[in-house]
Amino acid sequence: MSRRLIKVAVKALQVYAADQLGAAKTKKIKRIMRELRICAALKHPNILPVYGYTYGFGPYIAIVSPWAENGNLSDYLQLEGAALTLVRRFQILRDIISGLQYLHANSVVHGDFTGPNVLIHGDGTACVADFGLSLMYSEVISASQASWTSTLKGNMRWMAPELLVERDDGSQVRPSEQSDMCSFGGIMLQVLTNKAPYYHLTNDAAIILCIAKSQTPSRSRYPELPERYWQFIEKCWSTDPQDRPSTEEADMTIRNEYYSLSRSG
Template sequence: MKAIDRLFQEIRLWLKLKHDNIVPLWGVTDGAGSVPALVSPWLENGALTGFLQWKHETLSSSEKIALLRDVARGLQYLHSKSIVHGDLSGNNVLIDTNGKALLTDFGLSVLLSERSDQVLLPKPGGSARWMAPESLGLGDEGHGSPVFSTASDVYSFGRIMLQVLEGRVPYHYIARYEVIISLVLLGNHPRRPPASVISDAEWTFIQMCWLEDMVRRPRADEIVAFVEGRKL
């Protein structure tokens, strides 16, 4: 699909979304480049990854759980509308001045077919640190068609959960991008932080999000139920 077609697909999709944990689209303007620019609110605390780099040590346990609750609710809303985000990462979760998390950047989002809960996109996107192996491509040596689904969003949420609780990006101890891709495709997950950082129950749930069997991964509503069941 041509870039301009993808842009207008994103615009049509984004305009339909109304939720406290989704960054709203205010409008479209031109003159900012070769293609129209999307206009949305400025969120003072920026992306989740940067926010955690300078705030994680001062965040309480309840504030971390609140961030995860916000992300989970936003994801549940998207899935309830039959929308796959497709690029859920610490760079596509924004934090407002009150510390609320909102999902943004639906450049890889697609409406799901009524006949299938999976969709194929021509090129993988996002960051490998958060992406499911099927979204990077399956088949011999990982050279297959990338698959994006509600289940792959759930996999990415597991990475977000690890990041929020630990305060570091997944595979923070590995710098080379190609090594991370290989580890993801091989099913080698990020190592577990100390129990003082992530409880046994939380680590078990994170691992459920990363199950190779996509059907067995939790649904978005189950993620919300788990996170809301944690102590705030």
């Protein structure tokens, strides 16, 4: 029997906490494993497959996925952004929203939808990665410890403002399809301009303060962006989550623009 070697990425989930020991930890880890099996069953060209999980990385479980030759979206735009045509940018956005639409159609909320969590394969296909991980983390670490993991990982630039809100009972608002769409607005801005949201701010606390106050990125910092694109991005950033577009609406908008640009180009 012939064997074919493939390159994979292995990501350890650092989910154990000091207060999660014994039977309680075992029970919650079983829930994580169940979620991982659900993720492994999802198949779409624009989501990064989960091959499975493994051990051997200290006390942690690790996810095994395909290796993406061109790295993540943020790095890709930094390296290739100056040479990308508008058609190519909308091709990337088409891939991304297609992947997110598939997740939402299967009742999966991404929860940490950012530039670094979109990967680019060697053939240029964009795929959504690390979907549902923030919700898995919340199963084994309290919300106050995890902060939905985004703040800890420095990915707050794309975060929806409602995720920073604390409920009356002290719990945090859970990520939703609407918060994913708010994050998509930031990704769309990044793809079209090569500039991440709040690119001019390097201090994490300053970024969090802007988001907490619902101060979206300033239009004046992206003068090259056509107004019709900016208006759609602003809709994704609507303060009321219910006013944000669905993945279906976003997919239609992105595809129409992509096909229009392809024909005219």
